[in-house]
Amino acid sequence: MGLRSKQPKALAFRCYAASHRSLTLAVWSLAALVVVVNFHLLIIHKEDESTSTHEINRSIVSELEEVEEEKFRVSPPRSRRNPRAVRRKGEQKPPSVVDEFLDESSAVHDMFFPERNMAIDPINGGNDSMYFYYPGRVWLDTDGNPIQAHGGGVLYDEKTETYFWYGENKDGKTYKAHSKGADRVDIVGVSCYSSKDLWTWRNEGVVLRGEKKNVTHDLHKSNVLERPKVIYNDRTGKYVMWMHIDDTNYTKASVGVAISDSPTGPFSYLYSKQPHDCESRDMTIFKDDNGKAYLIYSSEDNSELHIGQLTDDYLDVTDNMRRLLIAQHREAPALFKYEGTYYMITSGCTGWAPNTALAHAATAIMGPWETLGNPCVGGNDIFRSTTFFSQSTFVLAIPGLSGSFIFMADRWSPSELRDSRYVWLPLTVGGLPDEAADYSFMFPLWSRVSIYWHRRWRLPEGWRDS
Ligand code: DGJ
Helix, strand or coil, rough: CHHHHHHHHHHHHHHHHHHHHHHHHHHHHHHHHHHHHHHHHHHHEEEEEEHHHHHHHHHHHHHHHHEECCCCCCCCCCCHHCCCHHHHHHHCCCCCCCHEEEEEECHHHHHHHHHHCCCHHHHHCCCCCCCCCCCCEEEECCCCCCCCCCCEEEECCCCCEEECCCCCCCCCCCCEECCCCECCCCCCCCEEEEECCCCCCEEEEEEEEEECCCCCCCCEEEEEEEEEEEEEEECCCEEEEEEECCCCCCCCEEEEEEEEECCCCEEEEEEEEEEHCCCCCCCCCCCCCCCEHHHHHEEEECCCCEEEEEEECCEEEEEEEEEECCCCEEEEEEEEEEEEEEEEECCCCCCCCCCCEEEEEECCCCCCCCECCEEECCHHHHHCCCCCCEEEEEEEEECCCEEEEEEEEEECCCCCCHHCCEEEEEEECCCCCCCHHEECCCECCCCCCCHHHHHCCCCCCCCCCC
């Protein structure tokens, strides 16, 4: 009985223990299941999230990459219109589209320099629509005046979270200093405009003024001040401006340096020099992610470019200089960086007349640099071979949109330089390059740099927080 009575107890205990173990197991399994399911759901959610972020980015980028074809009719050249003139002078070579474009009395010129009533006008809601860029139209500031920031560049100031656009103020009379001289405007100075959205620009005034009286001063109005660019020095807390300084005949071929405590100036002019004892005409500066900065300038009669590292305070060049694109005759350099590779857009050397842009790339900023080809996409042949009738000046990264940039260029109007227009277009890096020569072991060495033609475009909504 005792035994019997024990056995059931032990059995009961074993049963109880067994059922307790299986209960614990069940609870743990359930818990594990809950964890696994939750984890899985989390992953799916994350994947969804990243797919949708990716999707958004994709659609934004494809929006920027849209290509527009342009069909424009050029009216017959005027020399052909009058049969009498043809009889008198004989059949002459008709002017090219570029000749017509440069001739202010031609219909072609009017097409590329639309009237002021077509202006991009932020105070009147952009005339047609807000935030749209219209390459070649007059662009008004928030006071209703045409923006005067030619050959310029944009600085993003982290302290004020504001964009500052600096450029040549050419608001003066266009004239030739002598019959063979280039069309010119006396130095007015460097203008600065501020913006939070890269579209509505407030005039901050002339932050570096030309000099009216002292004829020996670099900034005397009779000289040349072109392509000013500003970078911020994190060590000294100063805003540093570099610019092309020249005399009327472009024989001084120097760079000038100015400095300010504030992005809106006033900038104090320091000095000019020929960097590395070389001629320097069209130029730009570039600040790398590590805080090192560089001057890139056209030299040796514009036949090559030089790149020189700046001193730590950005006020001078160091001896570290390399020659690049030797004998390629390039000017108007605009440098940018994407995913560790350096890119540069340049123009040919044809005065104020537009010509074909080229993109170049390098894995180290001091070179070697390689030429990738013409980055212009869309428009038509003549658009692509004239950089959309403009000349490069700067490439600005669009924050939040990796691989997307704004290509900034000038559509010069040599007969009325103050009426020169801005051509801002989306630029992207990605896809295969055109040239077979850029392939090594069947793999392309570089990504394609593309500047897409649009008559009208805007940055995708929410570009800052995407
Ligand atoms: C082309 C340059 O890119 C411009 O900055 C200006 O110097 C003109 N030449 C003058 O002809």
